[in-house]
Amino acid sequence: MNKLELPNRLLMSSLHMNLDEDTRQHQRLARFYALRARMGVGLIVTAGCSPDAAGKSSPSGFALDGDSEIPRHETITRAVHRAKGRIALQILHLGRHASHAGLVSSSARRAPAIPYTPRALDEAGITATVEAYAACAGRAVTAGYDAVELCFSQGFLVHQFLAPAFNTRSDRWGGIFENRARFAVAVARAVRSRVGRDFPIIFRLPCLDLISGGLSPEESVGLVEALTPFGIDLLNVGIGCHESEVATITMSVPRAAFAGVSARLRARFPGLIFAASNRINDPRLAERLLRDGCADMIAMGRPFLADAALADKARRGAFAEINTCIACNQSCMDFIFASGDPVGCSVAPDCARPEEGRFPPLAASKRVAVAGGGIAGLGAALFLARRGARVTLFESENRLGGQLQLAARVPDKQEFVETIRYYSHAALQAGVEIRLGRAFTADDVAAEPWDHVVLATGSRPRRLDDIPGIDLPHVIDYRDVLENDRHIAFPAVIIGGGGVACDVAKYLIRRAEAGVSVTILQRSSRKLAHKVGRTTRWVLMKELEGAGVTMLKSVDVRRVTPSEVDVIDRVEGRERSIAAGAVIVAAGHLALSGPVDDLRRQGIPFTAVGASRAAEVCNTNITSALREAYEFAMAFS
Ligand SMILES: Cc1cc2nc3c(=O)[nH]c(=O)nc-3n(C[C@H](O)[C@H](O)[C@H](O)COP(=O)(O)O)c2cc1C
Ligand code: SF4
Known part of the structure; x- marks a missing residue:
């Protein structure tokens, strides 16, 4: 890449780490990047780093806007170079996405979810911002970075000039494409003249922004042509942005869904080198x-994030050892x-923690039983074994994964299978003895001299026994639908309004003919699937709404009859009956506690993790299950 030789073709994309409020931000980032560098990533691109105060995420945001910042950045570059890695600084001005009152943009148009309206940059402001980019790039060279990446995409400042959706100016910086591209060209020219011909510049360009009023494909091509004279040493194909109307990074996006964008541009510009991005999570697919x-x-x-050692494992061909990113977005x-x-x-609860990748050996040998082979049990077993405990895992079913197996049956959630594969494989590799088809019972409590027992016995679906008619034959537990593909007579009514209920609705509409009737009944007045993360929820809701699923909140189910569900609609203050050929219950879970009394009687210490830890109604998910398992294992002595 220009004069920089890279050991392989893997680029770690820029990831903002939300460490702005951490005064040791640079040390923490240095450790985080160095670990990945040591494991062989070809080139790391840092988190987006602002060239000036206005472009930071917050007043303490990641920046290189003055010479006094250089030593802190040297902490990062030295750590990566010591680990034999290479690192590029991503220069990113957030523009209207900054979360402080001093934000600026091409136009005074507020971004959704940002409480401040930006000030439109005037001529002097534009000149100063262009100079800030150049000065930042110059400091990046001084700080020892191997390259810079100019982020012109993802909806940030330069993109806010490029796309008519954000740029409503009528001066020479707005209107026709040549004017909208003027800021990008000015930044490219200024940066190239500051860093010189031989220093690698990566351009992250909006190649498919998926917004109304975004760049047309011809304009994306025009942008590449306009920037080529300044030396595009690598074109990182930017896909989507925060405002995109189509999902670009959720689990519902097929793997490598956007690789065709890179392929088309590469064919159009044979003299340039391209990086393809988004949802490429397996090195075999990358190859x-x-x-x-x-x-x-x-x-x-x-x-x-999911696997710091991904590059090393790919190089060794150890694909089964890779902890695969499942695109859940829950912790990123x-x-x-x-x-x-x-x-x-x-799926990697130690990710980016100061102690990432280190499992301090236990001071004394410990014999631990783990009751339950769901993800919490598997995680606890693996992390304890990595610390040197002798672990036996009991699972009543003949397969591992528990609730995650069920989740993987939901359309677009097949990636969960990867997490089960990784944890099962890693647990065996770490020496965990796995006993399948064997619940952990009172007999097992006494059978061996356990130093500790981990209860990861999971949960069972909540039954709604107090509703008259709930035992009619057409009332089905949601697990029966997902697991056994039960025949459903439409119209279908789902009782429950959480993520599981909405997933079941999605399952039904994907399997049935178009136009079938599905109604979701939620007791509370909250928005449906309120615990599903923001980046995923809108995609789910859009699909359910598009398929005509009726979603009712604030309803109390009074009774189920052979053909209807009678409810009180608290919003409208009236009783109503909803036709139902099938009634599916997805109304939460209750914790299963395991042989607690026997453990107490025998005086064996025990700890509950995952769903079994919940007092009664539990809201565990993969994130909390693995985090609890990890934190327990790390604190265990
Ligand atoms: C937590 C997080 C932070 C991100 N921060 C940045 C950023 O600072 N600059 C940027 O250009 N892209 C950023 N991105 C986008 C990623 O670089 C990448 O394009 C996106 O995650 C899709 O690629 P992936 O499927 O390989 O993760 C971020 C993505 C995530 C998930
Ligand atoms: S939290 Fe989910 S999406 Fe984010 S890196 Fe981990 S597995 Fe991937």
């Missing part, structure tokens, strides 16, 4: 895309929007 000529490099973002993208917590990974 195929390279062989098929879709791209010259493969950009992966979240897969390097959703954190950026919701909690403000540092970005991590649901």
Whole structure:
């Protein structure tokens, strides 16, 4: 890439880590990147880094906007170079997506979910911002970065000039494409003249932004042509942005769904090198895309959160050992929007923690039984075994995975199978003894000298026994629908309004003929599937709404009859009857506790993790199950 030689074609995409409020942000990032560098990633691109104060996510956001910042960035570059890696600084000005009052954009148009309206940059502001990009790139060279990536896509400042959806100016920076592209060209020219001909510049360009008023395919091509004179050393094919009207990174997006965009541009510009991006989560798939000529490099973002050692495992051909990113977004993208917590990974609970990848050996040998082979039990067994415990896992069924097996039956959720595969394989590799078809019973409590027992016995669906008619033959537990593909007589009514109920609705509409009637009845007044993360929920709801699923909130089910469900609609304040050929109950879960009394009698210490830890009604998901398992195992002594 320009004068930079890379050891392989894997690029770790830029990932904002939500560490803005962490005063040790640079040290933490340095460790995070160095671990991945040591494991052989060809090129790492940092989190988006602002060239000036206005472009930061918050006043303490990641930036390189003054010389005083250089030593902190050297912490990162030195750590990566010590690990024999290479790292590019991504220069990203958030524009109207910044979360502070001093934000700017091409136009004074507020971004959804941002409480502030940006100030439209005037001529002097544009000149200063272009200079800030150049100065930032110059500092990146001084700080020891191997390249810079200019983020012109993903809906941020440069994109806000490029796309008419964001740019409503009528001066020389708005209107026709040549004007809208003027800012991008000015930034490219200024940066190239600052860093010189031989320093690699990666351009992340909006190649398919999927918004109304976005760039047309011809404009994306025009942008590449306009920037080529400044030396595009690698074109990172940007797909989508926060405002995209089509899903681009959720589990519902097929793997490598957008590789064709890279392939088309690569054919159009044979002199350039391209990186394909989005939902490429398996190195074997990456290899195929390279062989098929879709791209010259493969950009992966979240897969390097799920597995820091992905590149090394790919090099060794140890594919079964890879902890695959399942595109759930629960601990990464959703954190950026919701909690403000540092970005991590649901399937790798140590991801980006200071102690990531380290499992301190136990001081003394321990014999541990894990009751339950769902994801919480598997996680606890694996993490304890990595710390040196002798672990035996009991699972009453003849397969591992528990509730996750069921979840994997929902359309677009097949990726969960990868998590079961990884944890099962890793647990065996770590020496866990797995006993399938064997529930952990009172006999087992006494059978061996356990130092500790982990109860990961999971949950069972909540029954609604107090509703008259609930035992009629056409009333079905949701598990029966997903697991046994039960025949459903429509119209179907689903009782429950959480993520599972909505997933069951999706399952039904995907399997049945178009136009079937499905109604969801939720007791509470909250929005449906309220616990499903923001980046995934809108995709699910859009599909249910598009298929005509009726969603009723604030309803109390009074009775079920052979052909109807009678409810009180608390919004309308009246009783109504809803026709039902089948009634499916998906109204939450109750914790199963395991042989607690026997353990107490025998004086064996025990800990509950996952669903079995919940007091009664449980709301566990893969994120909390694995986090609890990890935190328990790390604190165990
Ligand atoms: C938590 C998170 C933070 C991200 N931060 C950035 C960023 O700072 N700059 C950027 O250009 N893209 C950012 N992205 C987009 C990723 O670089 C990548 O394009 C996207 O995750 C799709 O690729 P993947 O399926 O390989 O993860 C971010 C994505 C996630 C999930
Ligand atoms: S939280 Fe989910 S989407 Fe994010 S990196 Fe982990 S597995 Fe992938």
